[in-house]
Amino acid sequence: xxxxxxxxxxxxxxxxxxxxxxxxxxxxxxxxxxxxxxxxxxxxxxxxxxxxxxxxxxxxxxxxxxxxxxxxxxxxxxxxxxxxxxxxxxxxxxxxxxxxxxxxxxxxxxxxxxxxxxxxxxxxxxxxxxxxxxxxxxxxxxxxxxxxxxxxxxxxxxx
Amino acid sequence: xxxxxxxxxxxxxxxxxxxxxxxxxxxxxxxxxxxxxxxxxxxxxxxxxxxxxxxxxxxxxxxxxxxxxxxxxxxxxxxxxxxxxxxxxxxxxxxxxxxxxxxxxxxxxxxxxxxxxxxxxxxxxxxxxxxxxxxxxxxxxxxxxxxxxxxxxxxxxxxxxxxxxxxxxxxxxxxxxxxxxxxxxxxxxxxxxxxxxxxxxxxxxxxxxxxxxxxxxxxxxxxxxxxxxxxxxxxxxxxxxxxxxxxxxxxxxxxxxxxxxxxxxxxxxxxxxxxxxxxxxxxxxxxxxxxxxxxxxxxxxxxxxxxxxxxxxxxxxxxxxxxxxxxxxxxxxxxxxxxxxxxxxxxxxxxxxxxxxxxxxxxxxxxxxxxxxxxxxxxxxxxxxxxxxxxxxxxxxxxxxxxxxxxxxxxxxxxxxxxxxxxxxxxxxxxxxxxxxxxxxxxxxxxxxxxxxxxxxxxxxxxxxxxxxxxxxxxxxxxxxxxxxxxxxxxxxxxxxxxxxxxxxxxxxxxxxxxxxxxxxxxxxxxxxxxxxxxxxxxxxxxxxxxxxxxxxxxxxxxxxxxxxxxxxxxxxxxxxxxxxxxxxxxxxxxxxxxxxxxxxxxxxxxxxxxxxxxxxxxxxxxxxxxxxxxxxxxxxxxxxxxxxxxxxxxxxxxxxxxxxxxxxxxxxxxxxxxxxxxxxxxxxxxxxxxxxxxxxxxxxxxxxxxxxxxxxxxxxxxxxxxxxxxxxxxxxxxxxxxxxxxxxxxxx
Numbered sequence: 049x050x051x052x053x054x055x056x057x058x059x060x061x062x063x064x065x066x067x068x069x070x071x072x073x074x075x076x077x078x079x080x081x082x083x084x085x086x087x088x089x090x091x092x093x094x095x096x097x098x099x100x101x102x103x104x105x106x107x108x109x110x111x112x113x114x115x116x117x118x119x120x121x122x123x124x125x126x127x128x129x130x131x132x133x134x135x136x137x138x139x140x141x142x143x144x145x146x147x148x149x150x151x152x153x154x155x156x157x158x159x160x161x162x163x164x165x166x167x168x169x170x171x172x173x174x175x176x177x178x179x180x181x182x183x184x185x186x187x188x189x190x191x192x193x194x195x196x197x198x199x200x201x202x203x204x205x206x207x
Numbered sequence: 208x209x210x211x212x213x214x215x216x217x218x219x220x221x222x223x224x225x226x227x228x229x230x231x232x233x234x235x236x237x238x239x240x241x242x243x244x245x246x247x248x249x250x251x252x253x254x255x256x257x258x259x260x261x262x263x264x265x266x267x268x269x270x271x272x273x274x275x276x277x278x279x280x281x282x283x284x285x286x287x288x289x290x291x292x293x294x295x296x297x298x299x300x301x302x303x304x305x306x307x308x309x310x311x312x313x314x315x316x317x318x319x320x321x322x323x324x325x326x327x328x329x330x331x332x333x334x335x336x337x338x339x340x341x342x343x344x345x346x347x348x349x350x351x352x353x354x355x356x357x358x359x360x361x362x363x364x365x366x367x368x369x370x371x372x373x374x375x376x377x378x379x380x381x382x383x384x385x386x387x388x389x390x391x392x393x394x395x396x397x398x399x400x401x402x403x404x405x406x407x408x409x410x411x412x413x414x415x416x417x418x419x420x421x422x423x424x425x426x427x428x429x430x431x432x433x434x435x436x437x438x439x440x441x442x443x444x445x446x447x448x449x450x451x452x453x454x455x456x457x458x459x460x461x462x463x464x465x466x467x468x469x470x471x472x473x474x475x476x477x478x479x480x481x482x483x484x485x486x487x488x489x490x491x492x493x494x495x496x497x498x499x500x501x502x503x504x505x506x507x508x509x510x511x512x513x514x515x516x517x518x519x520x521x522x523x524x525x526x527x528x529x530x531x532x533x534x535x536x537x538x539x540x541x542x543x544x545x546x547x548x549x550x551x552x553x554x555x556x557x558x559x560x561x562x563x564x565x566x567x568x569x570x571x572x573x574x575x576x577x578x579x580x581x582x583x584x585x586x587x588x589x590x591x592x593x594x595x596x597x598x599x600x601x602x603x604x605x606x607x608x609x610x611x612x613x614x615x616x617x618x619x620x621x622x623x624x625x626x627x628x629x630x631x632x633x634x635x636x637x638x639x640x641x642x643x644x645x646x647x648x649x650x651x652x653x654x655x656x657x658x659x660x661x662x663x664x665x666x667x668x669x670x671x672x673x674x675x676x677x678x679x680x681x682x683x684x685x686x687x688x689x690x691x692x693x694x695x696x697x698x699x700x701x702x703x704x705x706x707x708x709x710x711x712x713x714x715x716x717x718x719x720x721x722x723x724x725x726x727x728x729x730x731x732x733x734x735x736x737x738x739x740x741x742x743x744x745x746x747x748x749x750x751x752x753x754x755x756x757x758x759x760x761x762x763x764x765x766x767x768x769x770x771x772x773x774x775x776x777x778x779x780x781x782x783x784x785x786x787x788x789x790x791x792x793x794x795x796x797x798x799x800x801x802x803x804x805x806x807x808x809x810x811x812x813x814x815x816x817x818x819x820x821x822x823x824x825x826x827x828x829x830x831x832x833x834x835x836x837x838x839x840x841x842x843x844x845x846x847x848x849x850x851x852x853x854x855x856x857x858x859x860x861x862x863x864x865x866x867x868x869x870x871x872x873x874x875x876x877x878x879x880x881x882x883x884x885x886x887x888x889x890x891x892x893x894x895x896x897x898x899x900x901x902x903x904x905x906x907x908x909x910x911x912x913x914x915x916x917x918x919x920x921x922x923x924x925x926x927x928x929x930x931x932x933x934x935x936x937x938x939x940x941x942x943x944x945x946x947x948x949x950x951x952x953x954x955x956x
Contacts, residue, residue, distance in 0.1 A: 106779050107779070113756040
């Protein structure tokens with residue numbers, strides 16, 4: 049590969065963002081792949097009595113016990129099946145799992161198609177979402193792993 | 208930083224640690240040549256290596272110290288307090304420089320001129336006339352040794368002889384001294400000793416050890432799963448058993464590799480105490496015990512600060528000034544005792560002083576004053592519970608804040624740090640007699656034995672350390688087992704009321720707290736820091752060795768769980784924190800524990816006490832030594848069989864002679880449904896069964912002395928202030944077959 053094409057590719061990826069699409073309920077959400085450590089298929093998390101509602105339970109992940117966040121609870125939707133996929137996300141506070149209905153393909157979206165959160169969105173969702181990308185026939189709502197960190201959720205939910 | 212410098216730093220630190228130990232000892236034995244030689248060697252090694260590494264400032268300082276030490280070693284100067292203070296200053300100065308080198312890679316630009324001057328001044332007192340002559344001598348002596356010293360001396364701290372040789376080679380030309388000086392007296396012996404130790408040991412990075420520990424944790428989990436999965440397959444039994452053994456061995460070895468003696472932190476204390484006593488005007492003697500007790504490296508690190516705090520506190524608040532001590536009729540020199548001892552899976556570190564103790568009244572008043580507690584509640588609290596207040600952040604009973612302690616941060620830090628690593632802090636204090644602070648540290652953090660309990664269709668782990676017994680409630684007793692005072696559930700355990708906590712009710716507020724009818728229920732009797740309670744669970748699974756995994760902060764904040772673990776069946780289980788459950792349920796420390804603690808000492812002094820099982824047979828009470836009791840069985844009378852007139856019991860495939868002094872068997876014989884209680888005891892090599900009506904309690908028995916005789920009365924004991932007969936186990940007549948066996952046994956012997 050010549051130096052020229054390398055530079056070209058780099059410029060291209062700068063403008064484009066790779067996003068992993070996940071489905072929760074009817075909506076398509078996106079998580080930047082840079083924050084995803086691994087996708088764990090269908091596991092049933094162990095519930096934690098007395099834990100805040102948004103905690104989806106615990107799963108065993110690579111020798112560690114991972115706290116999961118239930119997007120269903122946060123969005124107020126019921127999961128479509130009993131087993132859910134888990135995205136293992138990295139955040140400044142450590143790793144955590146995100147429970148979703150299903151994990152779809154990785155999409156490459158362009159920065160140009162990005163729009164911030166609309167003003168009519170309710171406050172709770174505004175705190176969770178990080179804008180959206182306009183896809184050809186639908187919207188991809190972006191999730192910010194940092195805002196989904198259980199510790200942060202604990203702080204914002206309590207406030 | 209290059210490897211050589213790093214190596215030098217580590218070596219020098221070790222050398223200085225040794226020097227510190229020796230210096231404090233030197234104060235007690237000022238003339239000890241061995242100590243002086245050791246100190247000299249430490250400074251000397253540093254000086255030798257720095258010259259070669261090019262740290263000029265360090266070399267200059269070490270040189271100044273060395274000259275002074277040379278005089279001391281040759282007996283031309285007395286190691287008085289001023290000299291030792293100077294040498295400690297040298298130690299600090301050297302440490303400071305080493306720290307700067309470690310952080311910045313260079314020596315920085317701080318000047319040690321003042322310290323060097325002080326060290327030089329110390330060489331002069333009353334010997335000014337000889338100084339001129341002696342100083343160069345000390346130097347000349349030092350130089351040749353340097354070249355030699357880097358050779359055979361460094362191996363004691365240097366694990367790579369090749370490197371030492373390299374140092375020696377390079378040093379020789381720079382120092383330009385013939386390597387011929389005779390080694391100091393006594394040092395050759397130390398060299399050979401430590402030299403061999405160096406060859407068979409090596410330095411390992413702690414992160415590598417941590418990683419090994421994690422991997423072993425994983426292996427333990429996998430083993431647990433393999434064991435459960437292969438339990439049914441006879442072909443794999445041998446293999447999995449072998450895996451089990453190897454894993455256990457490996458775990459032990461890795462844990463051992465991480466162990467370090469507590470002397471590593473104890474050895475810092477003499478210096479701290481010396482400095483503090485000087486600045487506070489206290490006189491204290493330090494006694495250390497059990498320094499060889501070993502503790503996991505990370506735990507040792509973690510208790511360093513709490514221990515220092517505790518020692519400072521003991522010296523500042525505990526031990527009174529000499530005048531006050533004398534006025535109170537005590538030795539003006541206080542005693543501070545550091546003691547480490549292993550107790551099961553814990554290491555207990557005690558810091559005790561014979562100082563003023565903590566006035567409980569002061570604590571009570573302060574707590575009320577600070578609004579921590581209401582006056583009525585304070586009046587109800589036991590002394591032991593009141594003392595806990597000193598662990599509250601910002602709580603201090605000290606009238607004046609000194610620069611050492613009294614701001615009320617100390618004890619708070621002690622407790623937080625110790626609890627962070629799963630340990631406990633206990634305090635015991637008597638006014639005028641002193642205070643003892645007890646740190647209970649788990650031997651290892653990672654792997655603990657635990658009982659697995661079931662509740663809410665989930666498994667939970669209860670650390671075995673807190674478990675004192677298990678109570679099984681069969682379905683037919685469910686209706687009557689729990690008694691209530693309003694909404695407080697209680698269970699009558701050997702005649703005493705035990706507060707109950709329903710695990711499902713606690714974990715799911717609003718759930719009705721009751722035993723489930725129609726099946727077995729279980730109560731795990733837990734003892735968390737003196738808070739005794741029964742935890743009601745739905746079921747029990749086998750105990751397991753669990754690997755503790757930390758929980759995320761959100762779940763830790765719930766407060767009831769201390770971690771999570773993966774069980775043998777690959778299921779996750781939360782680890783319950785018995786102390787937190789007790790606190791949440793409002794269980795307070797039992798008066799029983801309090802009384803037990805208070806009388807403990809006196810009993811130990813008065814008489815050797817033994818624990819007895821108090822039983823009742825046909826209206827009479829009798830005691831069975833608890834140590835001899837193997838099991839207590841409840842069984843239908845129909846299981847008793849007879850050989851001739853002798854009642855026997857087929858107990859787990861063994862024949863058990865049965866003693867029935869109360870004629871309970873005869874009384875029950877008419878009713879085939881009747882249940883009898885059998886105490887299975889050990890008597891030498893054989894087992895015997897004793898039929899009783901009830902088992903009443905376990906109690907401490909005191910020895911009785913016959914009036915006018917100094918001989919202990921056999922066969923009776925003082926139990927709950929009643930003279931009680933002790934069942935004579937060897938008096939149970941052996942069965943004929945046993946007699947034969949005993950005869951055979953005697954013959955073979």
